[in-house]
Amino acid sequence: MMAQLDVGAAMPTRTFRITRADLVRYAAASGDHNPIHWSDRQAAEVGLPGVIAHGMLSMGLASTAVSDWAGERAAVIEYGTRFTRPVLVPDTADGVELTVDGVVGEVREDGTVRVDLTVRCGTQKVLARTRAVLAPGR
Amino acid sequence: MLNPAYTGRTYPPTAPYEVGREKVREFAGAVRAPAGGGDVAPPTFPIVLSMHAEKQVVDDPDFGFDFSRVVHRDQRFEARRPIRVGDRLTVTVEVVAADSVDGNDVVTLRGHIREADGGALVCTTTSTLVSRKENTQ
Numbered sequence: 001m002m003a004q005l006d007v008g009a010a011m012p013t014r015t016f017r018i019t020r021a022d023l024v025r026y027a028a029a030s031g032d033h034n035p036i037h038w039s040d041r042q043a044a045e046v047g048l049p050g051v052i053a054h055g056m057l058s059m060g061l062a063s064t065a066v067s068d069w070a071g072e073r074a075a076v077i078e079y080g081t082r083f084t085r086p087v088l089v090p091d092t093a094d095g096v097e098l099t100v101d102g103v104v105g106e107v108r109e110d111g112t113v114r115v116d117l118t119v120r121c122g123t124q125k126v127l128a129r130t131r132a133v134l135a136p137g138r
Numbered sequence: 139m140l141n142p143a144y145t146g147r148t149y150p151p152t153a154p155y156e157v158g159r160e161k162v163r164e165f166a167g168a169v170r171a172p173a174g175g176g177d178v179a180p181p182t183f184p185i186v187l188s189m190h191a192e193k194q195v196v197d198d199p200d201f202g203f204d205f206s207r208v209v210h211r212d213q214r215f216e217a218r219r220p221i222r223v224g225d226r227l228t229v230t231v232e233v234v235a236a237d238s239v240d241g242n243d244v245v246t247l248r249g250h251i252r253e254a255d256g257g258a259l260v261c262t263t264t265s266t267l268v269s270r271k272e273n274t275q
Binding site: 031036076 | 161168169171181182186210212264
């Protein structure tokens, strides 16, 4: 199975639908009740076009994609990203769709593996420099 | 006004946080991690502890950082081990940077998450937050 963690190995594309209900759920689970994630009015007050998803929700969903793919083989020990573009979530039944892709960028001498992730909402990248380092056999 | 003299300041460790099974389950559900994950929390779960600990900074009037206008710019986790159900953990918050750039206040906070008993490091979280300037349009 470790052969799949060679440089260039790609994760299967994952998609996650995000609705306003998911933002409420993440707010409760995380304790992040910032009103820009539930109030259009308060989002507008800080210059946003509308309610946006928690950056940490996008980051968390992307980590789920990595963890699901790695399975028992490896665990995420380092994980970082920049939040470059807000994920606007309209108050509709369908919300928006987040797409996560990843490829193994480096296999290090200590056995850890760097996975470089691409996270998009529609066609636009919403995260940048998103990298997870996996340690095998943990 | 943001007080740049806070750079390098460290707050006292928080009271121990006990990691509950249902909290881990709720968080895993919110990020759609498998429910069968057992006792191990998802990789971004430490944000729950560090954000809570950062309330010390939020509530510090002398720091002068307007959290009502905050957006998250960068986030990083470095874990020595995953957080597990039953862990008792404290967080020590450090102000790594506090600068005003082009009217926006930019703050980097680091949370050192340690075992309450013995002090072994479990995870370090680093968050860069931007408090957006008032919209003058």
